[in-house]
Amino acid sequence: MNRDWIATARTLSEALPYLQRYTGAIVVVKFGGNAMGDDEAMAAFARDIVLMRQVGVNPVVVHGGGPMINDLLGRLNIESHFVRGKRVTDENVVEVVEMVLTGRVNKRIVQAIMEQGGRAVGLSGKDDNLMLCEPDDPELGFVGKPVDVNVQVLNDLFDHGIIPVIAPVGGSTAGHETYNVNGDTAAGAIAGALKADRLMLLTDVQGVKGADGDILTEITPDEVRQLIADEVIAGGMIPKTETALKAIEEGVRGVVIIDGRVNNACLLELFTELGSGSLIRAADRAPLDKN
Numbered sequence: 001m002n003r004d005w006i007a008t009a010r011t012l013s014e015a016l017p018y019l020q021r022y023t024g025a026i027v028v029v030k031f032g033g034n035a036m037g038d039d040e041a042m043a044a045f046a047r048d049i050v051l052m053r054q055v056g057v058n059p060v061v062v063h064g065g066g067p068m069i070n071d072l073l074g075r076l077n078i079e080s081h082f083v084r085g086k087r088v089t090d091e092n093v094v095e096v097v098e099m100v101l102t103g104r105v106n107k108r109i110v111q112a113i114m115e116q117g118g119r120a121v122g123l124s125g126k127d128d129n130l131m132l133c134e135p136d137d138p139e140l141g142f143v144g145k146p147v148d149v150n151v152q153v154l155n156d157l158f159d160h161g162i163i164p165v166i167a168p169v170g171g172s173t174a175g176h177e178t179y180n181v182n183g184d185t186a187a188g189a190i191a192g193a194l195k196a197d198r199l200m201l202l203t204d205v206q207g208v209k210g211a212d213g214d215i216l217t218e219i220t221p222d223e224v225r226q227l228i229a230d231e232v233i234a235g236g237m238i239p240k241t242e243t244a245l246k247a248i249e250e251g252v253r254g255v256v257i258i259d260g261r262v263n264n265a266c267l268l269e270l271f272t273e274l275g276s277g278s279l280i281r282a283a284d285r286a287p288l289d290k291n
Helices: 003-021 033-037 038-053 066-075 091-115 152-159 182-196 221-229 237-249 265-271
Strands: 026-031 058-063 119-126 130-135 143-150 163-172 177-179 198-203 255-259 277-282
Touching: 003 091, 003 265, 026 038, 026 182, 026 265, 038 058, 038 091, 038 163, 038 265, 058 091, 058 182, 066 091, 091 119, 091 163, 119 130, 130 182, 143 163, 143 182, 152 163, 152 177, 163 182, 182 198, 198 237, 198 265, 221 237, 237 255, 237 277, 255 265
Parallel strands: 026 058, 026 198, 058 163, 119 163, 130 163, 198 255
Antiparallel strands: 130 143, 163 177, 255 277
């Protein structure tokens, strides 16, 4: 018998306890980075999400789209710049952001999931008041900070076996403005409101590194804060870990920072013994997967 077949069968058999453990679980996945511009990587990601739904997990996809926004802004000759890593968003820029995220990017992910046999619906934070925001910083213009998340529409979709795909564009608490929301921030706020079992932040790095440069497979919030204070966690990893800490404070069981460039990264994390990336969870909170 072919050895590859034997290995595949063994992998499937060993996955059974994890499949059982995650039945009915809510898993929020932040999808972005280079994989969004690659058709093959998009199809692989969609296949993983559909498989998660097929085995009883309730996945929620929250996506970014920075490169696509940059491309359209350039073609329209609209200037855009960043302050402290966040895009300054004026009235012209926010129109482009909404157009790209809720249109081109969102529907592409929805279509990819449907092509793999899943059912998906595209939403933004403005639909059914899913994500209401206030200004994050006056210097940034229409960049929003989520202050209220209405997850009823997501629970309704779960009940019908439908995968929500959410663009990080929020409405205003005053009911008039549109806000551009950082994708990680939006994913964390939605995961917190859902009390999700897992928040997965797919990135272009392997995970959180310790002082020795090795990837930390599991860390507590207190350890994360110390690594930030010691400047071991720096640069773009700071906002991701801060999102993780806030999500845990709001009731998420665990947050995993994963290298989205790895094939089947989400499945490896949920349904194998070792998982992948860096798991951050409160020390007193029972894990769903890693023991």
